Amino acid sequence: MTPEPADSIRAAGLRVTTQRLAVLEALDALPHADTDAVHRAVQKQQPGITLQSIYVVLAALTEAELIRRIEPAGSPALYERRIGDNHHHAICTGCGAVQDVDCAVGHAPCLTPSEAGGFAIATAEVTYWGLCPACQATDARTSAGRNT
């Protein structure tokens, strides 16, 4: 069972505020949302909240490791609640949609080198780039269109 948001916030040594609860709720509904999307979602409950406050809250929750921040190339930072399971992401080059990808292999050798050029590797992050189902369909239609 998922712990109550309020409890996990408290467990992290942070004060429980309506803003933080609202942000966590928003991220449940929007699994890979950028700051703006979170802002819009939270505004439905708290109309007056500013974008800057969302930034502050997201930074605090990220710092406390209650949420995770991902920064795909060419797009603003995204946040997700699913943490601690070292999953990766597939991003659509067409529309920017993000999909969680579990690392199917328990310990892929290429992903956990103990050292690389003297580096002490702590984590490995994989980003898959490709086309989501919707964009594949659009693409196929466009290609087929050449013949008509």
Next chain:
Amino acid sequence: MTPEPADSIRAAGLRVTTQRLAVLEALDALPHADTDAVHRAVQKQQPGITLQSIYVVLAALTEAELIRRIEPAGSPALYERRIGDNHHHAICTGCGAVQDVDCAVGHAPCLTPSEAGGFAIATAEVTYWGLCPACQATDARTSAGRNT
């Protein structure tokens, strides 16, 4: 043998300009440089060149696939000349140093899934986060310092 820069530019269907040659030269000397670093390097040969022109040149060369653009989280975009060999990067969380990492395994299963959640994956990008040798040394010294 590496082809002459001028030839590869021409081969890509682009005009050969002193600015483009200077940028390619700069990237030979600075394997993972951001736009600013390239600008400073090029200015030694062409004092008047503006940062915006560097942006334009880097964009053109990236578009032509003569250089590759990487965008590590939390840092400006970096450019490198080494392309076409699908290598990855280790980035130091301490100082931001970047190190090329060859994919030791010929075909790591986790890295080339034919599909993931319906996505048609085109490329996989791996970023290793850790500490470079210099920062490991600093870190060790700092930790040791706690006892003194």
Next chain:
DNA sequence: CAGTTATCGTGAGTAATTCATAATAAGAAT
């Protein structure tokens, strides 16, 4: 060598994010 057009230079403009500081509210102590 002249013409066409890709490329570069200039300056302004934008998006994402951060910072400083004042106002507010959460949790502890009474």
Next chain:
DNA sequence: ATTCTTATTATGAATTACTCACGATAACTG
């Protein structure tokens, strides 16, 4: 419950990385 302390949020400006529009310049073509 009430007050106190201090973490947290609000406000507004500032910064960074980057893009865009358009006139000037210089590559390649014939």
